[in-house]
Amino acid sequence: MKNPFALIPEWVICVDSDNRVLENHAVIVDGATISAIVPWPEAHDHYPQIDLVELPGQALIPGLVNAHTHLAMNLLRGFADDIPLMPWLSEHIWPAEGRHVDPQFVEDGTRLAIAESLRGGVTCFNDMYFFPDTVARVAGEIGIRASVGLITLDFPSAWAGNADEYLRKGLELFEDTRDNALITCMLAPHAPYTVSAETLGKIRKLSDQLGMGVHIHLHETAGEVEQYLQTHGIRPIAKMAELDLLNTRLAAVHMTQLTDDEIATFANCGASVLHCPESNLKLASGTAPVAAMIDAGVNVGIGTDGAASNNDLDMFGEMRSAALSGKDKAGDAAALPAEQILRMASINGAKAIGLDAITGSIEEGKQADLAVVNFNRLELQPVYNPVSHIVYSANRYDISNVWVAGKQMLHNGEHLCFDESALIDNARSWGVRIRSGTV
Amino acid sequence: MKNPFALIPEWVICVDSDNRVLENHAVIVDGATISAIVPWPEAHDHYPQIDLVELPGQALIPGLVNAHTHLAMNLLRGFADDIPLMPWLSEHIWPAEGRHVDPQFVEDGTRLAIAESLRGGVTCFNDMYFFPDTVARVAGEIGIRASVGLITLDFPSAWAGNADEYLRKGLELFEDTRDNALITCMLAPHAPYTVSAETLGKIRKLSDQLGMGVHIHLHETAGEVEQYLQTHGIRPIAKMAELDLLNTRLAAVHMTQLTDDEIATFANCGASVLHCPESNLKLASGTAPVAAMIDAGVNVGIGTDGAASNNDLDMFGEMRSAALSGKDKAGDAAALPAEQILRMASINGAKAIGLDAITGSIEEGKQADLAVVNFNRLELQPVYNPVSHIVYSANRYDISNVWVAGKQMLHNGEHLCFDESALIDNARSWGVRIRSGTV
Numbered sequence: 001m002k003n004p005f006a007l008i009p010e011w012v013i014c015v016d017s018d019n020r021v022l023e024n025h026a027v028i029v030d031g032a033t034i035s036a037i038v039p040w041p042e043a044h045d046h047y048p049q050i051d052l053v054e055l056p057g058q059a060l061i062p063g064l065v066n067a068h069t070h071l072a073m074n075l076l077r078g079f080a081d082d083i084p085l086m087p088w089l090s091e092h093i094w095p096a097e098g099r100h101v102d103p104q105f106v107e108d109g110t111r112l113a114i115a116e117s118l119r120g121g122v123t124c125f126n127d128m129y130f131f132p133d134t135v136a137r138v139a140g141e142i143g144i145r146a147s148v149g150l151i152t153l154d155f156p157s158a159w160a161g162n163a164d165e166y167l168r169k170g171l172e173l174f175e176d177t178r179d180n181a182l183i184t185c186m187l188a189p190h191a192p193y194t195v196s197a198e199t200l201g202k203i204r205k206l207s208d209q210l211g212m213g214v215h216i217h218l219h220e221t222a223g224e225v226e227q228y229l230q231t232h233g234i235r236p237i238a239k240m241a242e243l244d245l246l247n248t249r250l251a252a253v254h255m256t257q258l259t260d261d262e263i264a265t266f267a268n269c270g271a272s273v274l275h276c277p278e279s280n281l282k283l284a285s286g287t288a289p290v291a292a293m294i295d296a297g298v299n300v301g302i303g304t305d306g307a308a309s310n311n312d313l314d315m316f317g318e319m320r321s322a323a324l325s326g327k328d329k330a331g332d333a334a335a336l337p338a339e340q341i342l343r344m345a346s347i348n349g350a351k352a353i354g355l356d357a358i359t360g361s362i363e364e365g366k367q368a369d370l371a372v373v374n375f376n377r378l379e380l381q382p383v384y385n386p387v388s389h390i391v392y393s394a395n396r397y398d399i400s401n402v403w404v405a406g407k408q409m410l411h412n413g414e415h416l417c418f419d420e421s422a423l424i425d426n427a428r429s430w431g432v433r434i435r436s437g438t439v
Numbered sequence: 440m441k442n443p444f445a446l447i448p449e450w451v452i453c454v455d456s457d458n459r460v461l462e463n464h465a466v467i468v469d470g471a472t473i474s475a476i477v478p479w480p481e482a483h484d485h486y487p488q489i490d491l492v493e494l495p496g497q498a499l500i501p502g503l504v505n506a507h508t509h510l511a512m513n514l515l516r517g518f519a520d521d522i523p524l525m526p527w528l529s530e531h532i533w534p535a536e537g538r539h540v541d542p543q544f545v546e547d548g549t550r551l552a553i554a555e556s557l558r559g560g561v562t563c564f565n566d567m568y569f570f571p572d573t574v575a576r577v578a579g580e581i582g583i584r585a586s587v588g589l590i591t592l593d594f595p596s597a598w599a600g601n602a603d604e605y606l607r608k609g610l611e612l613f614e615d616t617r618d619n620a621l622i623t624c625m626l627a628p629h630a631p632y633t634v635s636a637e638t639l640g641k642i643r644k645l646s647d648q649l650g651m652g653v654h655i656h657l658h659e660t661a662g663e664v665e666q667y668l669q670t671h672g673i674r675p676i677a678k679m680a681e682l683d684l685l686n687t688r689l690a691a692v693h694m695t696q697l698t699d700d701e702i703a704t705f706a707n708c709g710a711s712v713l714h715c716p717e718s719n720l721k722l723a724s725g726t727a728p729v730a731a732m733i734d735a736g737v738n739v740g741i742g743t744d745g746a747a748s749n750n751d752l753d754m755f756g757e758m759r760s761a762a763l764s765g766k767d768k769a770g771d772a773a774a775l776p777a778e779q780i781l782r783m784a785s786i787n788g789a790k791a792i793g794l795d796a797i798t799g800s801i802e803e804g805k806q807a808d809l810a811v812v813n814f815n816r817l818e819l820q821p822v823y824n825p826v827s828h829i830v831y832s833a834n835r836y837d838i839s840n841v842w843v844a845g846k847q848m849l850h851n852g853e854h855l856c857f858d859e860s861a862l863i864d865n866a867r868s869w870g871v872r873i874r875s876g877t878v
Contacts, residue, residue: 307832
């Protein structure tokens with residue numbers, strides 16, 4: 001298809017500040033940008049030569065933002081299930097990672113995960129994993145928008161030997177990707193229980209100097225908070241406050257264990273929360289008080305977490321789980337209505353990672369990061385409210401078309417940028433090696 | 440395809456008493472029946488002429504049992520969302536039903552719902568709705584296994600004017616369907632708050648005389664239990680015990696509000712529970728203590744409830760939600776492992792409605808009610824444990840093939856028994872009428 005082109009869906013679900021849902025409108029894409037949203041067919045005379053993409057019975061939505069994930073862990077999808085967080089990590093996931101994680105594992109896992117993401121309507125992800133240079137390179141090659149975490153730990157891994165080496169390699173990557181329109185970086189200390197206060201202090205200085213966001217796991221389980229309190233005499237969030245890390249650049253993942261004061265603190269400092277409902281439920285970590293946070297004014301995005309703990313990168317399933325578990329937690333069926341949930345899966349996630357000026361909603365001047373949900377199935381009839389349908393009835397296989405920065409990535413459910421059977425064969429061969437425990 | 444035939448999947452997930460998962464086996468279907476499960480290709484010589492259905496990379500599972508639904512409400516899918524149970528019913532659903540429910544509404548809604556069910560791997564459902572004679576006729580015409588609820592209320596509807604008329608018409612239907620191998624009936628008093636103790640007493644006598652099961656909504660919300668207690672001086676379950684309705688023929692839906700004694704009572708009397716996690720979460724009704732019930736020995740099946748409160752008939756989504764919300768409720772990631780959840784969605788549901796001798800598992804001599812999950816997608820790679828994959832990673836569109844009583848209903852994801860575009864057109868025209876509020 002030539003660029004510019006006009007998308008003419010049944011519904012344009014803008015996810016702008018007014019939550020507008022437009023009918024009889026076209027979205028004009030020019031280069032990488034949404035250049036106009038116009039009444040249609042009235043405005044057709046202004047675009048006499050433009051290519052038309054007619055999408056009857058389909059809804060155009062902002063490309064979804066998976067605000068917290070570990071993409072390469074796709075190769076460990078379903079490797080160990082029905083086990084609590086700490087034994088799951090220490091007895092299953094960490095040993096497998098120790099045996100297998102290297103640049104090839106990260107490249108192959110990330111590629112599989114990006115293919116899964118795009119077909120499910122995700123056009124932007126916020127990752128945290130080893131070998132972030134590989135993640136950035138693969139994302140750039142494919143052409144998906146990526147916020148790459150400059151992972152930092154106080155213990156060695158195949159990627160780096162100590163905290164200073166993690167930071168040095170991370171800053172090199174930051175420099176290398178500064179001119180890439182699709183790739184941004186966040187500082188990514190794993191968690192307060194794996195990164196010392198000294199290292200967190202260095203990260204705070206870098207964040208201030210470079211204006212970089214900070215992406216960290218925080219208050220995931222009651223046990224983690226309790227153990228930190230016993231060891232350090234202070235709750236992790238209070239330690240983060242001491243270190244001056246609670247500000248608009250912070251994106252804190254999980255946050256299932258919160259006092260009312262901690263919710264107010266987050267609202268006041270303008271930090272964001274990245275909510276991973278399915279991972280938290282599956283690991284029985286607790287449930288984040290999402291409705292209370294949103295009522296207090298906290299910006300909350302949604303992430304799938306890695307496929308090892310979820311077991312997919314399905315933002316449709318995650319939206320549904322966020323709505324259902326959020327209503328249950330609030331004890332209120334009116335809490336977290338569908339419009340709010342869709343915001344969390346798009347513009348709120350973009351805001352949390354500092355990209356809300358360019359993606360996460362359908363507005364003139366923003367990047368053309370777009371997905372189409374095809375309602376022309378008996379499973380989705382009748383349609384009373386397309387937003388409710390996206391959250392409560394549709395699933396990721398209902399995505400028909402996807403564009404990132406104006407470039408089409410998916411057409412009628414088929415990938416334009418992947419050899420799917422090669423991806424499947426590659427993942428199967430990893431599965432055989434990982435199952436056998438050999439390197 | 441000729442009958443008999445041999446299904447040769449990568450995995451046969453039997454859901455028998457040993458939860459066997461077989462590789463290198465064939466399932467032989469002869470007429471309506473599973474005649475043998477044999478090692479393959481070793482046993483090929485015993486079946487020299489048989490048609491082979493080779494299913495590499497795919498898993499054969501028992502057809503799923505949707506143990507509680509209101510199929511015809513598919514026409515109200517997404518009609519009103521994000522509203523608590525009582526205003527949702529009294530201000531939205533009941534008025535719409537009052538305007539629209541008639542035999543044509545039930546026929547068209549049920550047909551749409553059966554098409555949705557079959558494509559999602561459901562081969563048997565347990566329904567409760569007005570005009571059960573229409574539900575039974577449509578199910579029989581299409582050829583899906585159905586447990587039809589003989590709905591009973593103390594207030595009038597388009598179907599009957601008073602409790603005695605509901606029961607009389609229900610018993611006529613029971614007589615009319617006695618010779619139909621696919622259709623069974625259950626007495627279906629709506630709930631203790633809509634059906635008097637006198638009527639429930641009549642239903643208990645009919646259940647005893649005819650050996651019929653009783654399908655009822657029970658302890659759905661805290662408000663309902665509290666109001667019943669205030670009005671009658673007793674909790675609904677205690678009233679059911681007084682009326683001698685707590686026995687192996689009872690299938691109680693929802694059950695979110697339970698004391699430990701009530702759980703023990705259910706375990707001791709052998710009654711079943713039909714768990715509808717997504718409906719309960721979406722209406723913020725509370726969460727059934729499923730792990731505690733199963734630990735106590737209660738038989739728990741899974742239902743989607745109607746599409747007006749869910750908003751689909753997706754047993755894959757329901758399995759996932761049952762696992763996730765059940766672990767959260769129990770505070771234990773090891774609670775309700777995938778094998779248990781799959782049992783709930785198949786053999787346990789069959790047991791609750793009295794059909795476990797003929798459906799709900801893959802065993803020699805049982806009816807060939809079967810579904811195939813196709814794992815040959817990048818979203819489902821790699822595969823470490825096919826049962827975990829079904830619960831945590833697959834979705835309903837991964838179903839490729841379905842048979843009911845040996846008759847193929849779905850082939851490579853395509854319906855063999857429906858004109859899909861006609862179904863969609865019909866549902867859309869209902870949507871227009873219902874949205875406009877006209878009859």
